[in-house]
Amino acid sequence: MSDLPPASPFRLLRRTLLAWFRKNQRPLPFRESPDAWRVWVSEVMLQQTRVEAMLPRYRAFVTRFPNPGSLAGADEDEVLAAWAGLGYYGRARALHRAARQLAAAGRAIPPDAASLRKLPGVGDYTAAAIASIAFGVPVAAVDGNVRRVLSRLFLVEGYRGRASFEGRIRELADRLMEADDARDPGAWNQALMELGATVCTPSAPRCANCPVREFCWARVAGRQAELPQRRPRPSAVSVCLAMAVVRDQEGRILVFRRGESPMRGLYELPCGEYRSDESAEEALVREAISRYGIHVKPARELAGFRHTVMNRRISVAPFEADLVEPAPGAIGPGGRFVHPRDLDRIPAGSMLRKALQGVGSTP
Numbered sequence: 394m395s396d397l398p399p400a401s402p403f404r405l406l407r408r409t410l411l412a413w414f415r416k417n418q419r420p421l422p423f424r425e426s427p428d429a430w431r432v433w434v435s436e437v438m439l440q441q442t443r444v445e446a447m448l449p450r451y452r453a454f455v456t457r458f459p460n461p462g463s464l465a466g467a468d469e470d471e472v473l474a475a476w477a478g479l480g481y482y483g484r485a486r487a488l489h490r491a492a493r494q495l496a497a498a499g500r501a502i503p504p505d506a507a508s509l510r511k512l513p514g515v516g517d518y519t520a521a522a523i524a525s526i527a528f529g530v531p532v533a534a535v536d537g538n539v540r541r542v543l544s545r546l547f548l549v550e551g552y553r554g555r556a557s558f559e560g561r562i563r564e565l566a567d568r569l570m571e572a573d574d575a576r577d578p579g580a581w582n583q584a585l586m587e588l589g590a591t592v593c594t595p596s597a598p599r600c601a602n603c604p605v606r607e608f609c610w611a612r613v614a615g616r617q618a619e620l621p622q623r624r625p626r627p628s629a630v631s632v633c634l635a636m637a638v639v640r641d642q643e644g645r646i647l648v649f650r651r652g653e654s655p656m657r658g659l660y661e662l663p664c665g666e667y668r669s670d671e672s673a674e675e676a677l678v679r680e681a682i683s684r685y686g687i688h689v690k691p692a693r694e695l696a697g698f699r700h701t702v703m704n705r706r707i708s709v710a711p712f713e714a715d716l717v718e719p720a721p722g723a724i725g726p727g728g729r730f731v732h733p734r735d736l737d738r739i740p741a742g743s744m745l746r747k748a749l750q751g752v753g754s755t756p
């Protein structure tokens with residue numbers, strides 16, 4: 394730590410940023426009542442989506458599941474349906490497993506980061522956020538916002554995942570947490586995150602309005618736009634997918650439950666990839682037989698759309714299709730007919746919803 398600034402600038406930086414946070418923080422519902430469950434749910438949701446998009450789902454989720462016990466008592470379908478639209482369903486499953494683990498042991502949410510870290514789906518960041526915000530434990534929570542702010546404030550080179558970068562960021566985060574007698578650790582962690590979310594943003598940091606601009610080495614060096622450095626990304630993969638909208642005589646739509654990760658447990662329309670040397674219709678007939686055990690006959694092409702899942706860029710060609718066999722009552726395991734108005738009661742992926750918008754069937 395010998396090349397770090399002495400303690401007093403850390404203390405001044407802390408006090409300046411905390412004063413700004415107390416005056417300017419956004420009035421978010423999990424800040425009004427920062428109990429451990431609300432902090433936990435909000436932190437898991439915020440890892441995958443922006444605050445504005447997450448808020449209505451957060452409110453609905455904690456209304457339906459106001460504590461770990463209520464989530465533990467729900468079945469997985471109900472949990473995934475409540476999570477629909479947020480993506481990254483593995484996180485919802487992990488939260489569910491953690492709630493069940495606590496319920497089975499008859500335990501409350503533990504207050505310390507080390508015990509929290511042992512729960513399914515709880516990583517270093519989430520454990521530190523819950524421990525500091527809900528229980529006042531002085532442990533630094535380092536997320537993407539905090540990495541960005543610290544890398545700029547202290548001119549740290551490198552990118553997420555690189556050992557030298559992560560080590561330096563952790564060192565700075567711990568040192569800042571400990572400065573000024575580690576007062577108000579939850580507010581301090583949130584202040585850093587809030588600065589990253591609202592002022593020190595990824596592409597256009599608002600340095601002129603930044604409360605800690607006088608402390609910022611990247612601003613002095615004119616390098617704030619290039620920090621932190623971007624991690625080399627795997628190149629995108631293009632995929633073509635044919636999809637069938639099959640209805641029974643009552644207008645219900647045939648869906649199948651997926652068995653593989655990362656969309657395990659979600660319902661999808663029968664679909665399959667096709668190559669450039671075959672037609673989407675041919676591939677759909679073949680894939681429907683091999684993947685779902687049904688014989689379909691594509692009847693009408695619907696409006697195509699694009700969908701992105703991680704590094705997969707998917708071009709979707711949906712078709713209204715007739716079911717040739719088996720009879721609707723003899724569909725195999727995992728398949729069922731669902732009325733469009735009931736789709737929000739089952740865990741359905743966003744690709745299924747997009748496809749049904751093309752036929753005016755979204756609930």
Ligand code: SF4
Nearest residue numbers: 593600603606609617
């Ligand atoms: S001065 Fe600019 S780059 Fe530095 S912390 Fe503030 S917003 Fe970020």
